[in-house]
Amino acid sequence: MDIFKETLKTFIVNIIKEEKKIDVSKPQAEKLIKNPPDESFGDYCFAAYYMQNYGFQGKPETAAADLYNLCIVRFGEIAGLFDKIEIKGAYVNFFVKREIFVSEVVKETVDSGSDYGRDVPEKPLTVAIDFSSPNIAKPFGVGHLRSTVIGMSLSKIYEFCGHKVIKINYLGDFGTQFGKLIEAFCRYEDIDFSEFEKDPVKVLYGLYVRIHKDEQTDLTVEEEAKNRFKTLEDFMSVNKRSFEEYLGAITDAVNTKKKSIDNANIPKTITLSEENKNFFCGTAEGQYNLWKIFRKLSIVEFKRIYKSIGIEFDVYEGEAESAEFSKDIKEILLESGIAEISEGAVIVNVKGIKAPALIAKSDGTSLYLSRDIVTAVSRMAKYNFDKMIYVVGSEQALHFSQLFGIFGILKEDAEKIKDVKNFKHYASMIDGRLVHVKFGRIIGMSTRKGNLVFLEDYIEEARLKAQEKLEERLKISEDNFFAEINDGGKKLTEGLEKLEGIRAITENVEKQSLIQEQKKEPAESEKNRIYLTSLKVGIGAVIFNDLKTRRTTDVNFNWDNVLSFEGQTGPYLQYTVSRINSLLKRLGVNETDLKNDAKSFSFSKNDTDFDDIFLIAKQIYGLKTALHSAVEQNEPSVLSSFALDLASHFNKYYQNHRLIGRDYDYVKPRIAVLVSVKTVLVSILNLLCIPILEKM
């Protein structure tokens, strides 16, 4: 609750009402109050341009003067919270009482802890978020990271803002590409089956690359792949459930736990081996099993990668599941006259879009648009979502506008549709609830070998760089120590105390020999710490790089930028948090005591550090606004910018004002400020999927 803004709003609305006899509606009142671009213009302002609508006449400056005079006369009404009012050009600027402002903000933050900024919406939404959605035929590269991380972050942001979120990973486990993969497996004689055991994904990727290369010169590849895909799809549709059964089952048992796709049975007796190749390649059933095996192997691999960067899903879905019913969709759309046949294929004309939306190929096999229709309907049945977000690259914008357009038609022409177990009901309520959260491409990302960089290699590169930097820093603190030892004037005992100090901070190699209590192998544990720290830093750098810019712009990839860890980077934020941790530790802070003391914090305007504290408080105060616009725009980068600003304000403070060695009375309220900054930074790092480090 923004008491300052609310007070000001009431104040101004009353003035307009009583002096100018004009009523101001709530949303209009909201627009009256702005935040000035510069601190010297105060904390809130009214622009006279807006006031002209409310009976303040003349030039903007005159209108501003008019308003200003009225405000001055009635200043007593807001004097409890505001310090002064100024007029500057066409603006009337308001300055808050800073001591009150700061202590209010700090109290609220310390009180609410990790819930600070959390919102309780009047009507929480159920939001389904479809993200990451890797293609099983392709390895998990950095291209997928963007969708994964944006989607995960949005999920967390929506949840933090009080909505119910369902995180969906919609696996690309179907389509002609699988025909290609199967064809590759069957075509090449020299597949290393022992390698398949060890690193299946690598082998699959090898097949993928090879078949795409051969496709350029050998025209039979595509043809064979198509045939294989058709065989696969036909085989799968032989014993399929009816569409009625499918939708019925969802409707009847929305809450029963669905069998997860990755638990799909793979017959144990059939192993992936040279001997079984005829079975896999020669029969429809064999191809089906091969597909299952490929899919299973890939999912295991994906899950491992997700775990390593802290990503998780509520549901794994697959295209194959929807593919089962894409023919039903085709028929429903044709029967109702929504779709038509053109050049042998089934299409829908969506108004406003010239390109026809392709539902099915002329050979009868399905296309992903038809599968997406099934998926959206079944999700509506399952989750009854208010909003469904697709986090998919902007190159698929046309596809989604076609998909959304089709649901527009399904709503408008609902009468025409034959109802199949509530299909009409679900399909007609989807319109207007779908959102395509698109993002730009990553340009210029490549290795020496190919153009696809594996996520793990990418992270490892960042980790190594972080480790290098960490070791360098540890060495510097050692060097400083020895430099001091050698400095003639120093006493050795003094130096030893110092050594202990330094090593306590860094937990360096010899710490264990100074304090011979722990049983662990010192070198081992230190090595481990360095590894984990640099891994977290590396992951933080990589993830932040994808979340720091607005989604829609293409990212110009630059190794130097990602690996620099300075300035506007994830590690800068991580560093700031661990710096606060270190300081709190040195100050001997007990955070629960602090909470009990929260009511007694007070700050004095006369303290030299007050202006800097005020800036920090003001930034913290902006968290709610930032969260709102992040949700409104489906844009995590709002929070990354916010966090960078906050960290920057804090680091300035840290540099300019020392706390150790001051009186407790002086330090206590400032500890609350430290805790507030840490609380907010940690919240945001969590929302951005960036690992937090106790110390760096």
Added chain:
RNA sequence: GCGUUCAUAGCUCAGAUGGAUAGAGCAACAGCCUUCUAAGCUGUGGGUCGCAGGUUCGAAUCCUGCUGGACGCACCA
């Protein structure tokens, strides 16, 4: 050709939905570690907001045209 989208400092990007003097970070240069972690801080230089019109009291932001880039446009996903 049609559609979508973008163009802001040498580089990477912000710019609160049309408002006050366009801001950061890298890089460059000059400083700050016997004092809470230098992955930090301070300072300097760096701009015709792609170009040209238009709407407006007011435009980086909205409209039109042009230039240049990216992406998409019938059986891939």
